Amino acid sequence: MIRILIADDEPMIRAGIAAVLAADPGLTVVARAADGREAVELVRRHRPDVAVLDIRMPGTGGIEAAAEIRRTVPETGVVMLTTFGEDEYILRSLSDGAAGFLIKSGEPEELIAGVRAVADGAAYLSPKVASRVVAHLAAEGAGARASRRSAARARVDALTPRERDVLGCLGSGLSNGQIARRLGLAEGTVKAHVSSILARLGVDNRAAAAVTAHEAGIVPGRNADTGLTG
Numbered sequence: 001m002i003r004i005l006i007a008d009d010e011p012m013i014r015a016g017i018a019a020v021l022a023a024d025p026g027l028t029v030v031a032r033a034a035d036g037r038e039a040v041e042l043v044r045r046h047r048p049d050v051a052v053l054d055i056r057m058p059g060t061g062g063i064e065a066a067a068e069i070r071r072t073v074p075e076t077g078v079v080m081l082t083t084f085g086e087d088e089y090i091l092r093s094l095s096d097g098a099a100g101f102l103i104k105s106g107e108p109e110e111l112i113a114g115v116r117a118v119a120d121g122a123a124y125l126s127p128k129v130a131s132r133v134v135a136h137l138a139a140e141g142a143g144a145r146a147s148r149r150s151a152a153r154a155r156v157d158a159l160t161p162r163e164r165d166v167l168g169c170l171g172s173g174l175s176n177g178q179i180a181r182r183l184g185l186a187e188g189t190v191k192a193h194v195s196s197i198l199a200r201l202g203v204d205n206r207a208a209a210a211v212t213a214h215e216a217g218i219v220p221g222r223n224a225d226t227g228l229t230g
Contacts, residue, residue, distance in 0.1 A: 002119045005031045007039035008054040020108040036065030043073050049119045052079045066098045077118035100124040122175035123206030152215035155201050166193040171213030
């Protein structure tokens with residue numbers, strides 16, 4: 001059973017998220033919080049597998065809560081809920097321990113998939129979120145965009161061919177077990193590859209690695225120049 005905490009300042013949103021998660025018999029909500037500070041306290045008390053946090057809440061927001069949860073209860077994975085127009089918050093969250101990013105207006109099945117992926121140790125970027133992140137980076141201007149893409153490709157080129165395969169799967173939001181099955185590897189081998197990839201890319205979580213994969217254009221089904229589906 002995957003144990004989940006929900007944090008959102010709107011009671012109806014909290015109830016809606018809980019109702020969606022209740023549709024999966026393998027998920028259970030163990031606590032609900034109205035702000036980030038309460039979320040951190042409840043995570044410490046209940047030790048859930050996953051904390052689902054709204055990015056913006058009064059007082060202590062989701063980004064600050066994610067960083068504190070990562071520092072004090074690192075075994076709890078964090079899924080951030082965002083709305084369109086919050087791209088800068090998504091980028092900040094990448095360095096603060098969040099492993100999943102979902103759009104509030106997304107499909108209920110996506111929420112369940114994201115929670116399950118993060119509970120399984122994977123990074124999960126909603127396709128809409130991934131597209132928004134890449135679009136936000138693209139909006140920096142041609143020079144900055146080319147520089148960022150070039151830097152991402154240079155870092156990816158330093159990986160071994162198998163590590164690049166694994167990174168592409170990370171960008172698709174696959175767990176270690178799913179990557180192992182797709183590439184015909186032992187799960188322990190995939191775990192070792194992931195650790196090496198994070199070190200070589202200079203990032204400290206799978207979500208940041210996934211964004212690098214999108215920037216470099218190596219995610220299956222993505223356009224090599226833009227990182228967008230096409």
